[in-house]
Amino acid sequence: MPAVAKAVAADLSALNPAQAAYFQANVKKFDASLKPWLAAIASFKAHxxxxxxxxxxxxxxxxxxxxxxxxxxxxxxxxxxxxxxxxxxxxxxxxxxxxxxxxxxxxxxxxxxxxxxxxxxxxxxxxxxxxxxxxxxxxxxxxxxxxxxxxxxxxxxxxxxxxxxxxxxxxxxx
Incomplete structure (x- = not known):
């Protein structure tokens, strides 16, 4: 999903360059929201x-x-x-x-x-x-x-x- 979010933000930025910073900020926010899930995946895999x-x-x-x-x-x-x-x-x-x-x-x-x-x-x-x-x-x-x-x-x-x-x-x- 991080790759999808990044691709969507890139496409939206190309369509509306004036909002590119907004789209990139939302990708960072989305990526941060995945941290608990990614930590759970890493923990399961480790154990x-x-x-x-x-x-x-x-x-x-x-x-x-x-x-x-x-x-x-x-x-x-x-x-x-x-x-x-x-x-x-x-x-x-x-x-x-x-x-x-x-x-x-x-x-x-x-x-x-x-x-x-x-x-x-x-x-x-x-x-x-x-x-x-x-x-x-x-x-x-x-x-x-x-x-x-x-x-x-x-x-x-x-x-x-x-x-x-x-x-x-x-x-x-x-």
Whole structure:
């Protein structure tokens, strides 16, 4: 997002050079507002790098990669779920084994898009004591800013790893 903010400010500055200083000041303000989130990412990575996780689809993969997790779900399964196609039986078997063999510490799923297959993964994770973290592809319920949304997702992941707490629905901090 810092790169997007910088690019938007550059484009707006080109369109309205008289306001360039204003746009650049807002980029600095935006970048500063991301510090708690970036600190949470760095802290997770420093303490829990290589934590194995399973996912339904790649909606949270950038975050999971930024915090240093090891995404164990085959990308071909993630792509099939994302695209609404049937994954291969081999991929489903591998995903199921991640839960039954306790090869992952957390299951991260897109709680805005579920079907019978993703529900079966949720049930299997719960049955095997794997904490579940629901992530969002669009900003959840009112009360969130971009910054609080992203921070809440990293915090939910950390709670899952450290305390085996599932967070399937984010709540805005009031």
């Amino acid at each position: 829990y790098a290589k934590t194995p996780v399973a996912v339904t689809e790649p909606v949270a993969n950038y975050m999971l990669e930024a915090v240093g997790t090891d995404i164990a779900t085959p990308f071909s399964l993630q792509a099939a779920i994302m695209n609404g196609t049937d994954p291969s039986p081999q991929d489903v078997t591998k995903q199921n084994g991640l839960f039954t063999d306790h090869k992952v510490k957390v299951f991260v799923y897109n709680q805005q898009v579920t079907d019978a297959l993703t529900q079966s993964f949720l049930n299997l994770a719960r049955k095997n004591g794997i904490p579940v973290v629901g992530v969002y592809e669009t900003m959840p319920t009112p009360g969130f800013t971009y910054q609080s949304w992203m921070l809440a997702e990293v915090n939910a992941l950390e709670k899952a790893v450290t305390s085996k707490v599932s967070t399937e629905t984010l709540q805005a901090v009031q």
